[in-house]
Amino acid sequence: MTTSAAQRRERARAEYNAFLAVCPSHQLLARVSDKWVTLILSALGSGGDCAGEPGAMRYSELSRLLAGVSQKMLTQTLRSLERDGLVTRTVTPTVPVTVTYALTDLGLSLQHTMRALKSWAETNMDDVFDNRATYDERVG
Amino acid sequence: MTTSAAQRRERARAEYNAFLAVCPSHQLLARVSDKWVTLILSALGSGGDCAGEPGAMRYSELSRLLAGVSQKMLTQTLRSLERDGLVTRTVTPTVPVTVTYALTDLGLSLQHTMRALKSWAETNMDDVFDNRATYDERVG
DNA sequence: CTGTATCCTATATGATACTG
DNA sequence: CAGTATCATATAGGATACAG
Secondary structure (H helix, E strand, O other): OOOOHHHHHHHHHHHHHHHHHHOOHHHHHHHHOOHHHHHHHHHHHHOOOOOOOOOOEEHHHHHHHOOOOOHHHHHHHHHHHHHOOOEEEEEEOOOOOEEEEEEOHHHHHHHHHHHHHHHHHHHHHHHHHHHHHHHHHHHO | OOOOHHHHHHHHHHHHHHHHHHOOHHHHHHHHOOHHHHHHHHHHHHOOOOOOOOOOEEHHHHHHHOOOOOHHHHHHHHHHHHHOOOEEEEEEOOOOOEEEEEEOHHHHHHHHHHHHHHHHHHHHHHHHHHHHHHHHHHHO
């Protein structure tokens, strides 16, 4: 009888859990090393460089600012950020309800690093693209 | 006739390209906001906090250090990092071939931020876990 | 306006076997 | 040792419709 997919999955999960037991911070690191997390935190803190809108932002503002994001991912990522205590979600019971998101202190502390990351990307973008072109040419 | 999946895909792609045209650095940012990229860069520069091995590392060393990574993802991520000019790949034609990876100057400049990110994760891990517990309790 | 629920596809990722 | 190739699967992520 062949090893079932479930068994293999379980073994992989066990290994991964052992890994996390050694380095539990990797779990958080992996969570934070996410495209949408990076973009949302960058957007929330200072609006970033694409469309500067500082301070708290409404759901629809974020949606517009992060042009590529779907409703699903935006909501999902915001929820996880709220759960982790990085952002606050404030509901104002206006006629059509208004919801604003803002960084907590914890979120702010991370946002500093996120901005560094974003800044790095902007600074070294040209270099990286050159490197890619060179590499692709050598490989063909 | 319903809109085909291909048509919808194309529209989404067009939107995303327009988005990247406005903010091309987001492409690089998304690339760098990757779990394995973060872990590999952290590992390469100084071995990190789980098992400190500074300097250049061999493929097998990386594989061991990043316990959860598969061959595929390790190779794939290393290739992309090499293409982007963040790491060098050096082949030494010993009897069983030896391959070492090391950070370039560009990689080093990013690794600094990566370490900040890792450091943040380690510092605030407990806070985040507390926040999660609190949130889960409120929601049930 | 701000979501939630459902369905569906593409991509990421892992397991496995094979190669120089 | 350091991969490459292939297959299988889980998850990410998007489209759409509906709700408070």
